[in-house]
Amino acid sequence: MELDALYQEVILDHYKHPQHKGLLSTYDAQVHHVNPSCGDEITLNLALENNSISSISWDGVGCSISQASVSIMSDLVIGKSVDEARVVLDNFVELMQSKGIKTGDPAILEDAVSLAGVSKFPARIKCALLGWMAYKDAVLSASTK
């Protein structure tokens, strides 16, 4: 069933136990993103150290897909260099735009491959991308500081 492909256990786990949720007071950039079609919101704090992501913390409201996706993203990119993280981000965006054709490379995307099913539901792709776009914005803002 396609619904099961969308709501994998990994996603529901991240939704119930979100990682890096709760804003840290030290950061290099803070961004606030909303999904105007549904009202989902996220605030994301990001800190860089030697061109690597030293911390991400966030807070927000939204559906399981948006919340799990930002949780998974945070886990994935913390500790990576900005360049390494860009590869992950590009891979994830490509996966989301694949209309259900791609399954994602687990070596790069790890838990984020569990979001592959989202790409079959056009209305939900924005939910999955909310946190990633916030990250993209934050890293740009922190790098140009």
Added chain:
Amino acid sequence: MSELDITTIRKDFPIFTRTIRDGKKLVYLDSGATSQKPQVVIDAEVNFYSNNNAAAHRGAHQLAEEATEAMESARQIVADFLAADLDEIVFTKSATESLNLLAYSYTSLITKDDSIVVTEMEHHANLIPWQQLAERTGATLKWFEVDSEGRLDLSSIDQVITEDTKIVALTHQSNVLGTINPLEAIVARAHEVGAVVVLDACQSVPHMPINVKELDVDFLTFSGHKAVGPTGVGVLWGRSELLEMLPPFLFGGSMIETVTMTSATWAPAPRKFEAGVPNMAQIVGLGAALNYLSKIGMEKIFHHEVELGAYLIKRLSTIEGLRIIGPQHMQARGGTVSFTFGDIHPHDLGQYLDAQGIAVRTGHHCAWPLTRKLGVPATTRASLYFYNDESDVDALIDGIIGAKKYFGRS
């Protein structure tokens, strides 16, 4: 329970013969967003394009005559439907355009010393045009608040609508809460201070008998597509003396009386507000839609929705953890019910319901200030129409209970 034979009515709507998500029966509970279309409406559009298509009000050939006749017959149908006069009916492309038309046309008539009044439960389409009018003119925007029951708080009506108020714009029935607003007191106070009342009737014209003279408002708008009609056509009704006084909003072909290289004068209303070749097929389709609704009977439609709404609320109330956002009983209320359900986010609930063939709306329903005020970032909304029956409500209830099991599994 109902005077309406829903099984027979559903046969008028071809979409109910298709299935959803691998063979599931379609349970359509999103008529507040847009209604489904009966075959007579689809046929009316096809027939116009197949047989009468030409530019209405232009040209002296037979097709142009027929197109004009088809469009003007539809105008008469709309006028009769609202108990209005023929020249008070302006065709727009949507209710959103109607409200923008008013807000723009009033620009030169509003000053920084005036106030404009709205309510907290407005759809963005009946809020932002007035926000922008206030910004353009320096006028003050004020509003009625919504209480925890989802009703307008009129306790300070004399402080909200004041001597400087020129426009009071509000919805007849909330697209989120289902609340039907008490117009009498608001209209009386508005008229006492010389303000006009603009009624957003998108959620009432399709669902109940409407008589603009009895409502005593000054402008009223609705969209065709929520009233089993086509998309691309809206109606603006206004008192003829007001339409005559208001300057036009869109300029161009067929809205003029005379034109020189440096100036122009306007045709009388409603033509003054209908620049460009109109959406004729959609206007004709709207005529067919309103005739169809009249044949069923607006009184019967309203009663059916109130009865079915009561059944929906009764059944929703039995589900543990489910919270109805808005009035809990059917007094002054229509068949649109918003709710939250435990910690299952509305999008996830909506997605699960969709997998069962059930179409609901989730989110803030284009009324973000309202959902924010009520402390719910998003809700799930089931909106009923006359083609829904108890089996649709039962399917929704089963779906909600199923979602609890599904998302509670890990």
